[in-house]
Amino acid sequence: MNGQPPERVTPVILSGGAGTRLWPLSRLGRPKPLVRLTAPESMLQLTALRTADPATFAAPIVVTNADDADAVAGQLEDIGVTPASLIVEPVARGTAAAIALAALEAGDEVLLLVMPSDHEIADPDAFRAVVDKARIAARQDWLVTFGVTPHRPETGYGYIKRGEALRAGVFRAAHFAEKPPLELAIAYLAEGSYAWNAGIFLFRAGAYLDALDAHAPDILRAARAATDGRTRDGIRVMPDSDAFARAPNESIDRAVMEKADRVAVAPADMGWSDIGSWEALHAIGDKDADGNVVSGDVVTPGSSGCLVRTDGPVVAALGVTDLVIVATERAVLVMPRAESQRVKEAIEALHARNRGETQ
Amino acid sequence: MNGQPPERVTPVILSGGAGTRLWPLSRLGRPKPLVRLTAPESMLQLTALRTADPATFAAPIVVTNADDADAVAGQLEDIGVTPASLIVEPVARGTAAAIALAALEAGDEVLLLVMPSDHEIADPDAFRAVVDKARIAARQDWLVTFGVTPHRPETGYGYIKRGEALRAGVFRAAHFAEKPPLELAIAYLAEGSYAWNAGIFLFRAGAYLDALDAHAPDILRAARAATDGRTRDGIRVMPDSDAFARAPNESIDRAVMEKADRVAVAPADMGWSDIGSWEALHAIGDKDADGNVVSGDVVTPGSSGCLVRTDGPVVAALGVTDLVIVATERAVLVMPRAESQRVKEAIEALHARNRGETQ
Numbered sequence: 001m002n003g004q005p006p007e008r009v010t011p012v013i014l015s016g017g018a019g020t021r022l023w024p025l026s027r028l029g030r031p032k033p034l035v036r037l038t039a040p041e042s043m044l045q046l047t048a049l050r051t052a053d054p055a056t057f058a059a060p061i062v063v064t065n066a067d068d069a070d071a072v073a074g075q076l077e078d079i080g081v082t083p084a085s086l087i088v089e090p091v092a093r094g095t096a097a098a099i100a101l102a103a104l105e106a107g108d109e110v111l112l113l114v115m116p117s118d119h120e121i122a123d124p125d126a127f128r129a130v131v132d133k134a135r136i137a138a139r140q141d142w143l144v145t146f147g148v149t150p151h152r153p154e155t156g157y158g159y160i161k162r163g164e165a166l167r168a169g170v171f172r173a174a175h176f177a178e179k180p181p182l183e184l185a186i187a188y189l190a191e192g193s194y195a196w197n198a199g200i201f202l203f204r205a206g207a208y209l210d211a212l213d214a215h216a217p218d219i220l221r222a223a224r225a226a227t228d229g230r231t232r233d234g235i236r237v238m239p240d241s242d243a244f245a246r247a248p249n250e251s252i253d254r255a256v257m258e259k260a261d262r263v264a265v266a267p268a269d270m271g272w273s274d275i276g277s278w279e280a281l282h283a284i285g286d287k288d289a290d291g292n293v294v295s296g297d298v299v300t301p302g303s304s305g306c307l308v309r310t311d312g313p314v315v316a317a318l319g320v321t322d323l324v325i326v327a328t329e330r331a332v333l334v335m336p337r338a339e340s341q342r343v344k345e346a347i348e349a350l351h352a353r354n355r356g357e358t359q
Numbered sequence: 360m361n362g363q364p365p366e367r368v369t370p371v372i373l374s375g376g377a378g379t380r381l382w383p384l385s386r387l388g389r390p391k392p393l394v395r396l397t398a399p400e401s402m403l404q405l406t407a408l409r410t411a412d413p414a415t416f417a418a419p420i421v422v423t424n425a426d427d428a429d430a431v432a433g434q435l436e437d438i439g440v441t442p443a444s445l446i447v448e449p450v451a452r453g454t455a456a457a458i459a460l461a462a463l464e465a466g467d468e469v470l471l472l473v474m475p476s477d478h479e480i481a482d483p484d485a486f487r488a489v490v491d492k493a494r495i496a497a498r499q500d501w502l503v504t505f506g507v508t509p510h511r512p513e514t515g516y517g518y519i520k521r522g523e524a525l526r527a528g529v530f531r532a533a534h535f536a537e538k539p540p541l542e543l544a545i546a547y548l549a550e551g552s553y554a555w556n557a558g559i560f561l562f563r564a565g566a567y568l569d570a571l572d573a574h575a576p577d578i579l580r581a582a583r584a585a586t587d588g589r590t591r592d593g594i595r596v597m598p599d600s601d602a603f604a605r606a607p608n609e610s611i612d613r614a615v616m617e618k619a620d621r622v623a624v625a626p627a628d629m630g631w632s633d634i635g636s637w638e639a640l641h642a643i644g645d646k647d648a649d650g651n652v653v654s655g656d657v658v659t660p661g662s663s664g665c666l667v668r669t670d671g672p673v674v675a676a677l678g679v680t681d682l683v684i685v686a687t688e689r690a691v692l693v694m695p696r697a698e699s700q701r702v703k704e705a706i707e708a709l710h711a712r713n714r715g716e717t718q
Contacts (some may be wrong), residue, residue, distance in 0.1 A: 024675075048428045104482070117606060141376045144366070153491065199402055205632070215404075227459065299705065299708035299709055299711075299712060300708075301704045301705060301707075301708045302701075302704065310691070311691050312672065313671065313672070313686065313688060313690050313691050314689065314690045314691070314709065315690070315691045315693070316383075316690065316691070316692050316694075316706075316709060317693045317694070317707035318693070318694035318698070318701055318702070318704055318705045318708075319694055319695055319698050319701060319704075320624065320682070320693055320694060322418065322644065323679070323693065325691070326371070327691050327694050328672065328685070329671065329672060329688070330672050331673045331674070331675065332669070332672050332675070332680055332686050333673050333675050333677065334674070334675070334676045334677070334682065334684050334693055335675075335677035335679060336677070336678055336679060336680055339678050342677055342678060343677070344663075345660045345661065345677055345678075346660060346675035347675075348660075349658035349659075349660040349675065349677075350658055350673065350675060352658075353656075353658060
């Protein structure tokens with residue numbers, strides 16, 4: 001090897017929140033990161049394993065909430081990953097504050113790779129290649145966002161327009177755009193310089209904290225006070241609850257990325273999906289000859305184009321087309337696959353009946 | 360009251376067999392008669408309650424099998440019905456032999472009303488009126504079959520053509536016809552003198568045994584030997600197993616009704632259904648404003664024309680049309696309502712996967 005090995009990066013894995021879009025598989029008490037969606041491993045485990053190579057990555061800092069902390073710790077232990085810290089948020093205050101806790105825990109000079117814990121990345125080599133490019137820019141105090149190459153005019157994501165090239169594979173971020181209407185999304189896709197904002201970031205901890213100080217000082221102040229007042233139990237870090245509760249609830253995008261100067265985007269064509277719907281899970285899943293994606297004790301005679309999953313009762317889908325059928329021991333969902341963004345209507349209807357089995 | 364009260368009739372309730380057509384609600388270990396399909400009571404309970412009026416009916420003789428005997432006894436006890444006898448068939452040998460056991464148990468002079476235990480009769484007054492007409496003919500040693508007035512060209516039932524009128528509401532049976540192809544079923548319906556053979560009979564026990572002696576003597580011989588060798592435990596009657604096993608396995612229709620001379624048909628327009636499919640259960644069920652028939656913890660936002668049932672997990676059917684969705688703790692079935700006769704394909708597919716949860 002010539003010279004210094006490249007600097008290691010500390011993964012920051014955000015595993016909070018529940019998400020209703022994959023109900024009934026995900027629900028209160030079993031949030032999406034902890035569910036096995038695409039593999040025998042949960043999304044959290046896949047995220048941790050994706051950044052487990054010790055040549056590139058240090059032990060991760062994991063940020064979660066009190067409800068999920070035991071399950072998160074247990075799932076990581078099951079795959080042999082020991083976090084450097086497991087930060088237990090006393091209350092959810094958005095990603096800007098959560099990442100501030102991780103940055104303060106890590107120390108200013110550490111490079112942080114911030115990742116949601118419930119995304120699919122089908123091409124880990126492409127992901128690693130982007131990490132390699134981004135960490136050099138991050139060392140130069142760029143706040144680097146991963147910009148996922150769009151393959152469709154998606155209206156459910158924010159977009160980042162890239163500006164001038166900073167170095168190979170890293171560009172100045174010219175503009176952060178909100179979730180666009182369809183016509184604008186089509187224009188972004190055609191224009192070619194827009195990427196999806198996937199919520200994956202690489203930066204020096206101190207550079208992030210400096211930007212927070214400049215653009216959202218209340219968040220930094222609350223996170224710092226919460227960190228000063230933290231208690232520890234092994235790897236678990238419990239920030240001070242009262243102090244942290246004073247942090248404004250904001251996303252990193254809104255608090256920092258849309259405002260800071262040295263923001264870069266690293267285009268990433270890495271088979272990314274946020275698996276934000278059953279339709280999305282069908283799209284990325286292995287299909288049988290009839291276009292069904294099945295998981296668990298399932299039979300599908302005469303059915304086609306369906307997503308059929310169970311981790312509870314055996315499911316027989318007979319002669320049906322383009323449905324989502326998901327069963328657990330507690331709940332069953334049946335709906336047209338193309339309308340899977342409507343799953344909240346099912347949850348609302350159940351709420352109206354006062355069921356406790358949802359969130 | 361003038362003169363003698365009419366002679367009482369002894370119900371013979373046949374509660375054997377499993378039936379796969381309402382899987383997964385019915386299955387091995389939970390046959391259709393024991394399931395609550397149309398009411399808080401099971402089909403067996405509804406059948407017993409339909410013939411519980413002591414002014415007209417004596418205590419029933421119930422014929423079941425060893426697997427179901429305890430459940431049958433328990434369900435009858437729950438509604439306050441004490442059978443005269445609970446005959447536990449050592450092995451299934453068809454309805455001709457089962458009814459022979461009941462006839463031998465009852466004694467020659469008793470009038471028997473033989474009924475399957477899993478049929479719906481929506482108009483109990485009409486049913487009672489047919490019983491009243493049929494029992495007079497039965498006392499004159501006619502073997503009376505209940506002929507259900509057809510309302511559609513059903514190809515799944517046998518038909519009985521009526522001949523000359525014997526008395527008010529009772530006709531000589533001119534012809535028993537097998538399940539017809541559709542064109543023939545349409546012709547039967549148009550012709551007007553054909554009725555569905557619902558498997559409900561009223562006759563004197565001795566008249567049935569005489570007809571059996573004439574047309575299926577092997578069945579009578581085996582049933583008689585099994586009865587001679589029976590053991591008793593309270594109301595339970597256990598016929599001799601080896602003797603009964605020698606009975607040919609035949610239906611009462613084939614063994615007796617299609618051959619005997621004094622066979623009559625009593626037309627019955629009584630809201631009858633054998634609930635032979637999920638489609639049939641949807642047809643007779645109470646529909647909401649969207650044409651859904653639901654039962655259990657179910658929500659159906661945006662869905663129409665569906666049958667949705669659960670006695671296990673909560674079910675959300677969202678934006679789907681004309682489906683059958685049935686859930687238990689062990690299995691979930693989803694299929695188009697109009698194809699519900701195909702449920703066996705689901706069971707076969709599960710068998711092919713070696714699931715034990717079916718029959």
